[in-house]
Amino acid sequence: MNRVKVAVFQEAKEGNAQCGDSYFYHETENEFVCALADGLGSGEFAKESSDIVIRIIKENIDASVEELVVKCNEQLIGKRGAVLAIFKIDFTTHYYSISSIGNIGVMTITGNRERKRNIPNAGYLAGYLRKFKVIQERLTDEMNIIMYTDGVTNQDLVQNYFYDKEVDRITKSFALRSNRPRKDDTTLIAIRYDQV
Numbered sequence: 559m560n561r562v563k564v565a566v567f568q569e570a571k572e573g574n575a576q577c578g579d580s581y582f583y584h585e586t587e588n589e590f591v592c593a594l595a596d597g598l599g600s601g602e603f604a605k606e607s608s609d610i611v612i613r614i615i616k617e618n619i620d621a622s623v624e625e626l627v628v629k630c631n632e633q634l635i636g637k638r639g640a641v642l643a644i645f646k647i648d649f650t651t652h653y654y655s656i657s658s659i660g661n662i663g664v665m666t667i668t669g670n671r672e673r674k675r676n677i678p679n680a681g682y683l684a685g686y687l688r689k690f691k692v693i694q695e696r697l698t699d700e701m702n703i704i705m706y707t708d709g710v711t712n713q714d715l716v717q718n719y720f721y722d723k724e725v726d727r728i729t730k731s732f733a734l735r736s737n738r739p740r741k742d743d744t745t746l747i748a749i750r751y752d753q754v
């Protein structure tokens with residue numbers, strides 16, 4: 559049985575058929591990883607870039623967050639580019655890592671309802687990569703982690719339904735109550751960790 563629960567809401571920008579955001583998550587005995595990418599611009603080329611990023615992460619599940627960012631960046635040379643957030647849990651050390659490059663978000667919520675929005679690194683992935691930070695923190699006994707692209711607004715992010723322990727209820731509440739019309743492709747990933 560998986561230790562981490564995940565639910566995803568995704569919708570294209572108003573009037574667009576295809577969403578340029580891509581995501582992937584996977585749990586093994588020792589790790590959980592989730593990545594979310596938003597291709598720059600919109601349409602086909604945006605999707606191409608975000609798909610490349612997600613493919614690299616699937617093919618290199620065991621790599622560190624830092625290595626994943628570097629590899630993704632290399633593969634985007636000559637492409638439109640993408641912004642990227644990666645969240646990874648190491649079950650053996652009880653630490654999690656987060657890195658985000660560009661306008662894409664990660665918010666952590668601990669059991670005592672403390673919300674923290676990860677500060678993203680400036681820029682985006684497209685072949686030239688500046689220095690970037692990977693934050694590492696100890697897992698708490700219960701945590702919600704919310705990953706989102708820029709279709710999710712600040713107004714959405716302060717809502718109380720993000721405290722819910724059931725990830726499906728978080729994405730359903732978001733679907734019902736978040737801001738519309740969608741001015742950008744919108745992906746919201748709700749992740750729940752409970753120490754067993």
Ligand SMILES: [Mn+2]
Pocket residue numbers: 596707708709742743
């Ligand atoms: Mn976007």
